[in-house]
Amino acid sequence: MSTVAMWWDPSRIEATVTRQFVCSQLLPDEIKRLDLPLGFGDGLTDGTYWxxxxxxxxxxxxxxxxxxxxxxxxxLIDDSWDDDDLPIPLDQIERLALTPTRDDKFDKRFYARQFHYLLKFVEKGDHVVYDDPEVVPLNVDKRPGLNLNSAVDRVELPNRPGEVFSRRRIPVGPGPGYLTGEEFIYEINKARNIENVHLASFFASYTHQGFAYVLFTLPSDFNLKSLLVTMPSSLKSLAKQDRRRLLMNWIHCLVDSLCYLHNRGLSHGNIKPSTILFNSDNHIFYSDITRLSVEAIANSSDKSTFDKESYDYAAPEQWYRPSTSHSNVHRKSTLIPSSASASTSSDNSSFSISRGGSESVNPASMLHSPTPALNPQAVDIFSLGCVILELLSFLMKRQTRNFASHRAAKHKLAGRGGAVLDSSFHKNIGQVETWMAGLAKEASKKDDQVFRGVAPMLQVVSRMLSVVPHERPTAQEVEQCTYRILTENCQIAEPHCVHQYGSWDFGFSNLNIGREGDGFNISTKRQSGSVRPSSRLTSYRPLSSSSIQERDMAGGSSSQAMQNVRMNNKVRNWQAHIYSGNNDSSPRTNSM
Structure with a gap:
């Protein structure tokens, strides 16, 4: 941080105001007065000024x-003033008689200064309501070169030394592009329940001087979109093999974190290179999934702008009307390819992405907005497949602009001018297949063991990019295969993020990745004898959109959520109204 202020918490106040300190501020005659009896009480008290x-x-x-x-x-002591009387209202400070004559400027200085010693510290999971004159104890990073704006910055909390947070200013109020007060409370209550080391997670929130602020963990320095154009020094400084292993581990971290969300009945809903973030320590993570995200703030004022990146990495069903023959079919295990949709050559260098029925990809069925009947978790799988393919291309030193040009090659027409070419993944499946084949062929010529995992990982991606949503694998299945590829093909002994969310047992010993005949096979080994196969390896059935919304609700109805920030009039004004994240509607006070 550029400048660090001194924050007066109770322990600092106690440690500072000693008799030695008090004496250092007084004249000799005043020091003698410290041990005299108090000048009020008519001798009924034996206390001293000290x-x-x-x-x-x-x-x-x-x-x-x-x-x-x-x-x-x-x-002041003779008039019985003490710390419990703070904060003293501005119109009452004249009663202190601190100056020989009335001095409004001095009174205002006293009024403002008292709040530096009545701090309400922001703790994890809390929502703190600050009055306008109060001081918010945090340090804003204003170092030159940081990408700062009025809505997002980096801050440190004095009560959380060594930790850095991303602070976002949220527009709250009436009008377009703003959240209502109830919507804001609903969003922070929902965000409290989501925490993962590879997901920007809610830490705390507060309101001050007409604005609402939210603190999130993991402030980012870079995103995948910028990485695909220019490699930052934090990656460039790594040895080649370490960098290659890091990229493969990144893939597993992203898949594992998606398992975390999907296991909770949630979805990310906005996976694309600009929402895959990492910091100078090369720690990768998703942007948060709430309406409090940086992108949501930026787009709140202009919803009519076409987001080409979101379109390019979107699943096809977000832009095409789903086929009636597939709309009600549940997702099934897709990691055992069928001969019709997923056969590959014996050298794993050709790929076939399932198209499903022709009706589902008919351009005449394109809509101007996403269709309402979507499986949000299947959408996540498709978009993450696109991101993984970008990472594998980066690993093979293929430039993202060349990949985009390759995807759009079929749309090029003779002549000059015209509209921007469609370089989306979902509209150019054939071009994506040939690009994947080129990556696999090139990887087969490399000596480093890490490259042995490229072709198998591309086969997993080909399932993730299925045009038909229910034919895509679940996040759990993708994680199982990714783990096996990293440990067996890439020889990475300890991949990052080996978790078991909920009651899942990933059963890595039952997973088989290999060739069968002319096809690439990703399957689970059959149990022999009368032992019943574990149901934990079956596909996880995602919740419906309505069920997801119900589970997202952290505080019940909007009116119930608002109870989490209801003030308690019995608490003294200067005591902290801090609302913990335990869904308890009653505030707790932070005594100084």
Whole structure:
């Protein structure tokens, strides 16, 4: 951070305001007065001025010291002022009689300064409501060269040393492009329940001076879209083999994190290179899945702009009307290719992506907006398949612009001018297949063991890019195959992110990746004897869109969610109204 402020938490106040410190701020005659009995109470109290400061007025003494009038502490004690009276309203500060005559500027300085000693710290899972004059204890990174804007920046919290967060300013209020107060509370309650090391996750939120702010973990330095154009120094500095292993591990991390979301009945819904992020430590992660994302903020004011990147990496059913023959078919295990849709040559250098029925890819059925009956998890699988293919192309030192040109090659017409060529994956399946064949052929000529996993991984991608949603593998199945490819083909002994979410047992010992005849086979070994096959290896059936919305709801109805930020009038004004993430509607106070 460029500058780090000193934040006065209770422990710092206690450690600072010692008798030695107080004496250092006073004149000799004033020091002697510290041990005198209090000047009020008519002798009914035997306390001294120092004891009052030590037990009741450390914050007030610090404020007076900051303003250059520490000697005024005696008059305030005689009038029985203590820290429990803070914050003192601006129109009442004149009663303190800190100056010989009325001084509005001095009163305003006292009013503003007192909030530096009444801090409400942001803790994990909390939503804190700050009044306008209060001070939010965080440090904003303003180093030159950072990509900062008015909506997103990097911050540190004094109570979380060493951690950096991404802070987003959320437009809340009436009007287009804004979230209502209830919608904002709903989104943060939903975000509280989602946390993964490879997903930008909600940490806390607060409101201050008319704006709402959300803190997310894992601030990014780069994204995959920028990586495909220019390699950052954090990757370039790695040894070649380490960089290759890192890219293959990245693929497994992304697949594993998608398992986490899908196992919870959720979906990402926006997978593309610009939402695959990583930092200078080469830690890769998805952008968050809420309406509080950076992209949602940027697009909130202009929804009419065509997002070509989203279109290019979208699943075909997001732009074509689903075939009636497939719309109600449940997803099934697709990792055992059929002879009609997934046969490959014995050298694993040719690929066939399932097209399903011709009706599902008829250009005449294209819609202007995504269709409502979508399986969001199947959409994730297709989009992630596109991203994995980009990463494998990067591994093979193929440029993304050449890949885009290759996909759009069939649309090129003679002459000059015309519309932008369609380089989407879903509209150019044939070109994607030939590109994959080229990658596999080139990988077969490489000596490094990591390249032995390219062709098998491309076979998995070919299943993920099936035009028919129910023929795509589940995230669990993709993870199983990716793990086996990394450990057996690439000889990576310990891949990153080997998790078992929920009750899943991935059963790696039952997974077989190899050749059968002329085809590439990814399947599970059959159990022999009378032992029943484990049901945990069957395809995970995603929830419907309505079920996903119901499970996403963190606090019940919108009115119930709003209860999480209801103020408790019995709490003193300066005490922190902090709302924990345990869905308890009653606030807890943070005593100073």
């Amino acid at each position: 004891e009052w400061i030590d037990k009741k007025a450390k914050r007030i003494f610090l404020i007076l010291s900051d303003l250059g009038v520490p000697d005024q502490i005696f008059g």
